[in-house]
Amino acid sequence: MVFSSIPFLFYFLPLFIPFYFLMQTTAARNAVLLVFSLFFYAWGEPWFVLVMLGSIVGNWRAALIIERTPAERRVWVTGLAIAGNLLVLIVFKYADFALINLNHVLAEFGTSVPVPAIELPLGISFFTFHSISYLVDIHRGNSKAARSLANVALYISMFPQLVAGPIVRYKKIARQIDRRRTTFGRVSAGARIFVIGLAQKVLIADQVARIADAAFDQVAKPALIEAWLGLSAYAVQIYFDFAGYSNMAIGFAVAFGFSFPRNFRLPYTSRSITEFWRRWHMSLSTWFRDYLYIPLGGNRGSAFATYRNLATIFILCGLWHGASWNFVIWGAYHGALLVIERAGLGAWLKTWPDKLAWAYALLAAMLGWVWFRAIDLPHALNMFKGLAGLHGVGALDTRMHLALYPATVSALAVGAALALLPRSNGTRPRQGAFFVFLRNSKAMDFAFVSLLIGFSVLAVSSGTYSPFLYFRF
Template sequence: MLFNSFSFLFLYLPLVLAGFFVLGRTSPRWAAVWLGMASLAFYGVGSARHVPLLLASIMFNFAAARAITHAAGTARRRVLLAAVAANLALLAYYKYANFFLGAVGAQSQLAIILPVGISFFTFTQIAFLVDCHRREASEVRFSHYFLFVSYFPHLVAGPVLHHKEMMPQFADARNYRPLAANFAIGMSIFVVGLAKKVLIADNLSPLAGPVFAAGAHPQMIEAWVGVLAYTFQLYFDFSGYSDMAIGLSRMFGVKLPLNFNAPHKALDIGAFWRRWHMTLSRFLRDYLYIALGGGRLGRLKRYRNLMLTMLLGGLWHGAGWTFVAWGALHGGFLVLHHCWQAWGGFRLAPLAAQALTFLAVMLAWVFFRAPDFGTAFDILGALAGANGVSLPRAFAPLAQWLPGAVGFDGLRWIELVGLGLPALALAAVLAFFAPTTQEIFCHYEPAFERILHRPARQWITWRPRPAWGLGFAGLFIVCVLSMNRVSEFLYFQF
């Protein structure tokens, strides 16, 4: 089931909210059970065959966490290592078995269907096990643990949750009573995310898809439009999902952690990763980079750890060498950034630093999206003009002057019609200049983290007033009328 579907908006969500708050009036425990079972049903609609796998994973890890909590000495560590190994083995089988078979030259592959969200619920539970080993977490209520893992706003595409963030909220009886403020804030944030997905990301897809198709051989302007379109499509698709998840959760009185904080406003690649997919970056930092030694073992080993972390982060996103290349590029960018800081290199002007960071991120997305290296290098060459130049057909009346004026032959005309280009222009303006969702709702603590930065212009901050209500109601109607083609979120693939 998708957040941007009629069945979710007008059937599933109202029923789940009603059942949750009716039960919450008399028994918060049964309300939590209801929400957990509703979350399981949400997962089952899109991936029914993998519901037993999700249940088995939850029961196994709950038992492992109890065993870790009650063990002592070396036995405690052995239980942790065995449980983490079992989780990673499950993930490796479903996500990487065919990749490894191909890497060793196997002629046949396994008939494996990737379970939706397996990376997210596996990483969430690994983090919980490690925190239990560190005595930073423990849980004796299976109903709350089951809800923690299966909670439908985050289950299929994140964010990666921490036990210490969520469990106190599930245990707070006040969150089982409906509050008008939570509904108003949650629904408004949800509408912002829905608009990002339906009105922007989905309209950019037709611009990006043909450029990244195998054998497309795009020319320069086509390539630039397609790569920019994918860059913003991925951003607004995942940012939209994250906003919808935060808004949905807020309706239940629960705050999720932030996953996005205007990453394209970053002035360096390190800041980009502190702003993009923030909960995954936090997981990789806390449970991989620091576990490898972080920056404590000297500069060279710090660079090694950065590269290994980003390589594995790339492989987490997909079982393919292009994803490994994407991770290697970002690892290299981070190493160069740290080297530049260590050497005391000059500082770029903010606008130049932002443009350079965006260009590096955009070029790396080519490998992330391309089906193979041949297509990726062809697109990179096209960006530099190696495949010739194509111009919009509107320039056709000037064709007799163009070749001689700019020094190229064999123009190809392209059609740039529809909502794609206006959506691309709007996406660029919003990504670079608009306040973030959390800044708009900064007065009402939209997410788990406290928002420190508030926009200078107070008129753009949300207030429970009729004008804001009418505006968001109108935006919701536009989104619903635009939902003629329900599309999956891009991060469902990862």
């Protein structure tokens, strides 16, 4: 089940909301949220809910054991618990990938091993990282182990962040699970954030996806214009798809009395790739920083050690996104850029004019998306040839013409404008008179949100199933 679907919007939410808000105690609301979260996950994948439940029970017990283990032995207990989580992730997500690559080697000897074709449980990377951060925080003494199994179950399975983040630390919401305030103001603010996220997904990301799909999947040899149109569309698509989901999750959290971390902060306005990763999927980048980069030594050692740590982190980040060499290359590409910037390019970029530094960062990020979107290495290389004009320059394929109708072109223009809106103080976009008026006028704000709801519901009702891009991770 996805947020931008008829079952969720017209059946799940209308059933869940009255059940949740009619409960008078936090414990009762937690019970309702837990039951509906398990149903949300089981929708379409009923057997995989057992994998998640096994993870919940195992990590609940492991955290209690870690907390009472003497300090001199705690690292071994924690390491064993983390290894258990990683083993589950490796079996479901990487076993097939490893065996396929092993067969390439074995083919030289005329033999092979069977590949089981294991189906990937939805959101396993996210709930595994939630579990690992929980265990490590208990180990470090940054959080107390939950005595209640229900609290751990709610933390890991809460449906807003269950299958595509943002990655939430247990220590940040532990108190909110037991005690939280739900007010009309919070519900109203949360609903507004949800609606904006829904509009980002169905009115922008889903529309421009048609252009990206045409360039990447339907046109055999995209010409220069087709390739850049497709890549631009994909850059807009993945941003508004994932930022839209994050906003919907954050909106639900606000309405329910929780505080989820912000996941995006205008990443396409960055002036370096280092800055890009401080603004893109922020909950993941800070997770890697706190639970892997710093334990590896971070930047406390030699320059070589720092570069090695950066490269390691981003290769693992690529693998986290998917069991494919394309993702490994994408991670290595970003790791290499970060190393180069740290080695001197970053200081040089600060001397460049803002627009030139911004153009570099935007181009570097967009070229990286080719590896992220392409199916395999030949597919990516074919797209790079198109971007270089090696397949021709201006003639558009019929399938690209069919993708370029008014709704998709308008969505691309609006999405690009919103994504590239210049910043006034390094964090917030500049706002013209219209946006200031909209923000300060309750009537206009209500009308604007109502329009977004109407158009979004129409888009969902008339469209086809469109999963979030990050659901496969």
